[in-house]
Each structure stands twice: as structure tokens, then as C-alpha cells.
Amino acid sequence: MTHHDEAAAVRPLTRAWVSRHLAAGERIVGTEALPGGITAEMRRLTIGTRDGGTRDLVLRTFVDTEHAEDRLHREAGALTLCTGTGVPAPGLVAVDPAASHGEYPSLLMTHLAGRTVLDDEGLEARVPLLARQLVAIHAVRPVERPRDYVALTTADTVVVPQGADAAAWAAAIDVIRRPAPPGAGRFLHRDFQPGNVLFEVPPGDPAGARITGVVDWAAASWGPADLDVAHCSTNLALLHGPAWGPRFAEAYEEAGGALAAAASERLYWRVRDALALSEEVRRVSRPWREAGRTDLTARAVEERLDAYVTALMDAPG
The missing domain is CATH 3.90.1200.10 (Aminoglycoside phosphotransferase (APH), C-terminal lobe)
Known part of the structure; x- marks a missing residue:
């Protein structure tokens, strides 16, 4: 499902930056604002693939830019460190910690299956x-x-x-x-x-x-x-x-x-x-x-x- 509400929208420069990190023939076909973010905006991006299928990525954007560069450097380093360790962290796709290519500091990563569970049951x-x-x-x-x-x-x-x-x-x-x-x-x-x-x-x-x-x-x-x-x-x-x-x-x-x-x-x-x-x-x-x-x-x-x-x-x- 494609969402056009303001919360889910990806800003033009950031959208262009994301597109440069997709495979040939891929494009963003849908966006969805994810709940739960306190310090940053989180969006799931649905990517249309060359074979007609889709895959998902996650975009983290710091609209409040105070400490954003440091936090994104830390996250990018941690995701890289966790690769191959068995710790189920997202994979790093790209990072723009100083907003050199988009409107705000951002990080693009793979999407993981599952959901948060906050209920008492279980x-x-x-x-x-x-x-x-x-x-x-x-x-x-x-x-x-x-x-x-x-x-x-x-x-x-x-x-x-x-x-x-x-x-x-x-x-x-x-x-x-x-x-x-x-x-x-x-x-x-x-x-x-x-x-x-x-x-x-x-x-x-x-x-x-x-x-x-x-x-x-x-x-x-x-x-x-x-x-x-x-x-x-x-x-x-x-x-x-x-x-x-x-x-x-x-x-x-x-x-x-x-x-x-x-x-x-x-x-x-x-x-x-x-x-x-x-x-x-x-x-x-x-x-x-x-x-x-x-x-x-x-x-x-x-x-x-x-x-x-x-x-x-x-x-x-």
C-alpha cells in the first residue's frame, strides 16, 4: 500500500539519495511511517524490483539534527560490526550523517521481519x-x-x-x-x-x-x-x-x-x-x-x- 500522508512522505532530496543506493531498475513504490520512534522519524520503504516483486528497506531520519551526526555514525558502525556475528541487527545500506545528500541526516537499512511485543501475555x-x-x-x-x-x-x-x-x-x-x-x-x-x-x-x-x-x-x-x-x-x-x-x-x-x-x-x-x-x-x-x-x-x-x-x-x- 502506498501512503501519501505527510508523516510517511520521503522528502525529495532524501528520496533521490535513497534511489541512488537501489539496484538497477528498482524504485520506491510505497512508504509507511513506522510507530515508536522517539528521537527520529522511521519509515518503511517498499521497493519495486526489476522482476515485478518488492522488498522493504527502513529509513531513519533525524529532523532534530542535534547529535544526529554522532548517533548515525554510532549506528552505522554498530550495524557493520554486527554483520556476521549472529546478532540479528539490520544490514547497513547507506548513511548520510551530515545531511550532505538529503534534507536531514539519515540512515538506510534492511527491514527485519517481526514486531515489538509489549503485552503482559507471554x-x-x-x-x-x-x-x-x-x-x-x-x-x-x-x-x-x-x-x-x-x-x-x-x-x-x-x-x-x-x-x-x-x-x-x-x-x-x-x-x-x-x-x-x-x-x-x-x-x-x-x-x-x-x-x-x-x-x-x-x-x-x-x-x-x-x-x-x-x-x-x-x-x-x-x-x-x-x-x-x-x-x-x-x-x-x-x-x-x-x-x-x-x-x-x-x-x-x-x-x-x-x-x-x-x-x-x-x-x-x-x-x-x-x-x-x-x-x-x-x-x-x-x-x-x-x-x-x-x-x-x-x-x-x-x-x-x-x-x-x-x-x-x-x-x-
């Missing part, structure tokens, strides 16, 4: 799959080390939810006043969470899901495995309830992943990521509601975040 089966996939990502050994991770949240930027447990949040904020624990670095996705993982789910069998792709590598970097685990844990806690945060960390270790040995160090990363989400509750929860989780209002997500932070601070050790 979660028990999906969590181990997520954990095993993250272990596989952390096992990738780049020839050239990516840039170090960036953690922007500070004790002064945390947004304490209305009605939150003041004592628990004060203690959590004190945790991130300390220097980051030292530790071995790994290749990080840096935004590994259910919204960036594609699944194929057999009809009527949510427990039979399998992962078909991992997308949005624009923040790929180098740092402790705990940081990726903490991020997915926080997202699971907000999507499905606070108990799922610790459960994911357990599943990661059960899958063979290694986390910091000291409980205080594991706590540091989990608290740091949870507090980072405090600044983005409205931005993060919007695509979840658009995907069908209408129960996840900003207020409901804030309450889950408060419960999760409180649980982290109350945990033994």
Missing part, C-alpha cells in the same frame, strides 16, 4: 529470550572499540515523582553521587529494551515467540554490561511491574552473562538507570500508549518507577 517466555540476546550482544568483540558510554543524569537532574517515597529517592540520589564503579567494558547496545526488539509470535501461542531482530543502535557504545542490563530491567519494571526488573537481571546471569561482583556496584547501575528514566517518563510512555498499552499513562509509569526505585533501595545487601 512475558515469562520472552524474558529469557531477551536475556540470551543481550548476552550475545555483549559477546561481540569489536576490532576498534566504540566510544565510551555517556550517562547524563546527575543527582541534580533527577525528577522525583509526585507522591514518591521521599526517603527512598533521597537514598537513591545519594547512590549516584558516588563515582561510577570501575569494571570491564563490553560492547553495549545502550537502549536494549522491549521496544527495540522484534519478535515473531505464532498465532495463539505467545509462549512460542522468538526474536527476529534488534533495532535502534544509535547509542551503541562501550561500558559495563550492568548498564545495558539495568536499562532493560527498568523498562520491564515500567512496562510490566517492578518485580520484572530484578527478574531480568537474574535471567541475564542464568543465560551466562556476568555482572559486577559487588552488590553495591550492581545497585549503582540499576539506580542510575532508573533515575535517568525519571527525566523521560512522558517521552518514554507515549510510544507505549501508541502501541496499545493505553494503561501506561505518564502517572501510572511514574508510580511504577517509584515502586521500582523503592524496591531497589529496600533490597537486602
Whole structure:
């Protein structure tokens, strides 16, 4: 189906740039705006082939150009790195990080089958799959080390939810006043969470899901495995309830992943990521509601975040 609405339209210069990277005789015959993008516009492009068939590509465009060049360089490098590793990342087709050929910085990649799954049903089966996939990502050994991770949240930027447990949040904020624990670095996705993982789910069998792709590598970097685990844990806690945060960390270790040995160090990363989400509750929860989780209002997500932070601070050790 060809879509002509403004959200799906590909701008003329970018369209010409995409066309230069198609095979002879191929052309764009359809576009579709994809949901879920927070930092960039995402479109599926239907490409008509010489034999009368079609294939799909995905175009990521940063209309807000701040940090776009850096993010696209990171993503292009990560997609290239993942090629041949068994990590199901899209294949890089072309990248225009400085908008030298189009209206905005853009990246063109292959389209992966599957869909994001944010429902509670089947979660028990999906969590181990997520954990095993993250272990596989952390096992990738780049020839050239990516840039170090960036953690922007500070004790002064945390947004304490209305009605939150003041004592628990004060203690959590004190945790991130300390220097980051030292530790071995790994290749990080840096935004590994259910919204960036594609699944194929057999009809009527949510427990039979399998992962078909991992997308949005624009923040790929180098740092402790705990940081990726903490991020997915926080997202699971907000999507499905606070108990799922610790459960994911357990599943990661059960899958063979290694986390910091000291409980205080594991706590540091989990608290740091949870507090980072405090600044983005409205931005993060919007695509979840658009995907069908209408129960996840900003207020409901804030309450889950408060419960999760409180649980982290109350945990033994």
C-alpha cells in the first residue's frame, strides 16, 4: 500500500539519495511511517524490483539534527560490526550523517521481519529470550572499540515523582553521587529494551515467540554490561511491574552473562538507570500508549518507577 500522508512522505532530496543506493531498475513504490520512534522519524520503504516483486528497506531520519551526526555514525558502525556475528541487527545500506545528500541526516537499512511485543501475555517466555540476546550482544568483540558510554543524569537532574517515597529517592540520589564503579567494558547496545526488539509470535501461542531482530543502535557504545542490563530491567519494571526488573537481571546471569561482583556496584547501575528514566517518563510512555498499552499513562509509569526505585533501595545487601 502506498501512503501519501505527510508523516510517511520521503522528502525529495532524501528520496533521490535513497534511489541512488537501489539496484538497477528498482524504485520506491510505497512508504509507511513506522510507530515508536522517539528521537527520529522511521519509515518503511517498499521497493519495486526489476522482476515485478518488492522488498522493504527502513529509513531513519533525524529532523532534530542535534547529535544526529554522532548517533548515525554510532549506528552505522554498530550495524557493520554486527554483520556476521549472529546478532540479528539490520544490514547497513547507506548513511548520510551530515545531511550532505538529503534534507536531514539519515540512515538506510534492511527491514527485519517481526514486531515489538509489549503485552503482559507471554512475558515469562520472552524474558529469557531477551536475556540470551543481550548476552550475545555483549559477546561481540569489536576490532576498534566504540566510544565510551555517556550517562547524563546527575543527582541534580533527577525528577522525583509526585507522591514518591521521599526517603527512598533521597537514598537513591545519594547512590549516584558516588563515582561510577570501575569494571570491564563490553560492547553495549545502550537502549536494549522491549521496544527495540522484534519478535515473531505464532498465532495463539505467545509462549512460542522468538526474536527476529534488534533495532535502534544509535547509542551503541562501550561500558559495563550492568548498564545495558539495568536499562532493560527498568523498562520491564515500567512496562510490566517492578518485580520484572530484578527478574531480568537474574535471567541475564542464568543465560551466562556476568555482572559486577559487588552488590553495591550492581545497585549503582540499576539506580542510575532508573533515575535517568525519571527525566523521560512522558517521552518514554507515549510510544507505549501508541502501541496499545493505553494503561501506561505518564502517572501510572511514574508510580511504577517509584515502586521500582523503592524496591531497589529496600533490597537486602
